[in-house]
Amino acid sequence: MTTQLVASDLDRTLIYSAAALGLTMPDAEAPRLLCVEVYQGKPLSYVTENAAALLDELGRSRAVFVPTTTRTREQYGRIHLPGPPPKFAICANGGHLLVDGVSDPDWQARVARRLADECATLDEVRAHLVRTADPAWLLKERVAEDLFAYLVVERSLLPDAWVKELGEWARERGWTVSLQGRKLYVVPRPLTKSAAVREVARRVDAEEILTAGDSLLDTDLLLAADRSWRPGHGELADTGFVAPGLTVLEERGIAAGEEILRAFLGAGERG
Ligand SMILES: [Mg+2]
Incomplete structure (x- = not known):
């Protein structure tokens, strides 16, 4: 029997805020929803x-189901998915590998070494963000787990040119930028979901990796899989991202979340 590892992004892949539901049917035909986060x-x-x-x-x-998120551990802790608690979860975009809810110290140390070796410091990135962001659209500036930064922005006022310039500035320093709804993430390039997924795959001796995700920060996660899925919405849909083994779903919004789960289970039956 092959061991399958199913690593999925959460926000706007499996779980959806009210603003991201994307329901298009008449209200009377809308699906019943379960709240998984307060x-x-x-x-x-x-x-x-x-x-x-x-x-x-x-x-x-x-299958070994691994929630795989950019959320901090605290933000992840608010989510209560149906089903038994997963043995493994990946938080902080790969910065924390939770095993039975506890962050693995060896993994933390490995991540810290890579970041120190390969990219500019968080302090330098934060200083740049604070210096160049305009209070006209900047609502909050936050640090996540002392690993990366994100801004909460007024999206309608955020200039595309600023995001593009930031992307170039960040790339030269080994960092990457991802804009998801009202949040703009600035993340060290070596801090990836896929690195942590590979570590879980090694530990459980997985022979097949299935993944799903919607944003730029999921690119490596989709590429690391044998088979992967992405919804019809999100940053990757906006750029028309495709990859070997990737199925692009037509569904947008919360309907895509359902379809992704169906795909995971269908792949399990075949696998
Ligand atoms: Mg997402």
């Missing part, structure tokens, strides 16, 4: 009821 006492993220059942099925299948 923030400051209010519902924040959802899956469809069908997706909830599929997640439960995936969690109980032979």
Whole structure:
């Protein structure tokens, strides 16, 4: 029996905020939703009821399901997916590998060494962000897990040219930029989801890796897989990203989340 590893991005891949639902049918025909995240006492993220059942099925299948997110551990801790708690989870874009909910110290040390060797410091990047961002559209400046930075922006006022210039500045320093909804992430290039997924694959002796994701920060995750899926929305859809083994779904919004889970389970039956 082959061991399958299923590593999926969460936000706008499996779980969706109200703003990202993308429901197009008449309200009377909309699917029933399950809230999987509460923030400051209010519902924040959802899956469809069908997706909830599929997640439960995936969690109980032979596949090793690994939630793989750019979220900090604290932000991830707010999410309560249906199904048994996953043995492994990847947070902070690969910076933390959780094993039974605890960050693996050896993995942390390996990540820290790579970042020190290969890219500019977080302090330098933050200083640049603070210096060049315009208070007209900058709502918040945040550091995640002392590993990377992100800005919360007023998207309608954010100049494309600024994002492009930042992307070039960052690239020269070994960092990468990803714009997802109201959040602009600036992340060290060696800090990847795929590196952490490969480590989990090694530990569980996985023979096949299945992945899904919607944003630029998922590019390496999709490329590291034997088979992968991306929704019809998001940064990767906007650039028309394709890759060997990648299935591009037509579905957009929360319907895509359901379809991705169906694909994972279908691949498991064949695998
Ligand atoms: Mg995402």
